[in-house]
Amino acid sequence: MAIELNGKTYETDEEGYLADLSQWDEEVANHMASEDDCELGDEHWEVINFLREYYEEYQIAPAVRILTKAIGKKMGKDKGNSKYLYSLFPYGPAKQACKYGGLPKPTGCV
Amino acid sequence: MPTVKKMMYVNRRAPHGTGYALEGLEVVLIGTAFEQEVCMAFIGDGVYQIMQGQDTRAAGMKNFSPTYKALGDYDVTRLYVEQESLSERGLSVDDLMPLTYEDEDDDWAEKPSVQVIVRKELSQIMAAQDVLFNF
Numbered sequence: 001m002a003i004e005l006n007g008k009t010y011e012t013d014e015e016g017y018l019a020d021l022s023q024w025d026e027e028v029a030n031h032m033a034s035e036d037d038c039e040l041g042d043e044h045w046e047v048i049n050f051l052r053e054y055y056e057e058y059q060i061a062p063a064v065r066i067l068t069k070a071i072g073k074k075m076g077k078d079k080g081n082s083k084y085l086y087s088l089f090p091y092g093p094a095k096q097a098c099k100y101g102g103l104p105k106p107t108g109c110v
Numbered sequence: 111m112p113t114v115k116k117m118m119y120v121n122r123r124a125p126h127g128t129g130y131a132l133e134g135l136e137v138v139l140i141g142t143a144f145e146q147e148v149c150m151a152f153i154g155d156g157v158y159q160i161m162q163g164q165d166t167r168a169a170g171m172k173n174f175s176p177t178y179k180a181l182g183d184y185d186v187t188r189l190y191v192e193q194e195s196l197s198e199r200g201l202s203v204d205d206l207m208p209l210t211y212e213d214e215d216d217d218w219a220e221k222p223s224v225q226v227i228v229r230k231e232l233s234q235i236m237a238a239q240d241v242l243f244n245f
Contacts, residue, residue, distance in 0.1 A: 057176060057179070058176050058177050058179055058180040059172070059173070059174055059176045059177045060139070060174075060177050060180055062180065062183065063139070063140075063142075063143065063184075065143075066180075066183050066184060069183070070183065073218075107136060107139050107140065
């Protein structure tokens with residue numbers, strides 16, 4: 001599978017995650033979100049950028065409960081809770097934000 | 111109430127060349143979702159898995175060693191390393207990554223996860239487990 005956008009081809013796996021992390025850019029993130037009827041605002045980007053930094057450091061995408069805990073530690077309890085994160089990413093904060101961030105599916109989401 | 115079991119993941123192989131180390135690490139991370147009492151042991155060539163300064167570019171493989179640093183976030187806070195295995199390979203604790211966790215019960219103080227222990231002590235800890243997984 002692949003996404004065609006502005007003359008570029010982004011290879012994806014069968015669930016729509018980018019096959020090549022280095023191909024990621026903000027345009028493809030916005031495109032993936034619009035396909036899910038989701039418009040990415042600053043609060044979405046805060047989570048996506050956090051996940052990308054986490055991946056850069058640990059080479060994995062964290063499971064949702066790890067993400068929630070880590071966001072809480074960095075940005076405060078009003079953001080580090082499931083209700084807030086699910087309001088931003090109703091399909092599952094870790095999975096959906098990882099997908100838009102060009103990362104693989106989270107490790108440990110059962 | 112479901113009972114919590116003591117589980118130890120025993121890592122015996124070098125990190126690359128086979129899939130055991132990476133697959134085993136993923137099993138540990140995924141398995142933490144079930145909130146059991148989990149620890150890991152590194153014996154034999156398994157000690158190479160948590161060595162510092164790994165560079166896998168020439169081997170054409172992903173360097174997943176930074177992922178061991180995430181174990182603390184996943185509440186895997188006891189990583190036993192067998193002293194004899196280090197010595198036999200000319201290694202010491204300084205050759206290993208300084209892996210840590212934050213202790214929730216102690217105001218999130220950062221503490222070391224790696225514990226170097228002798229074979230006899232490790233065998234006692236093994237004997238106290240409910241389940242052993244070998245990778």
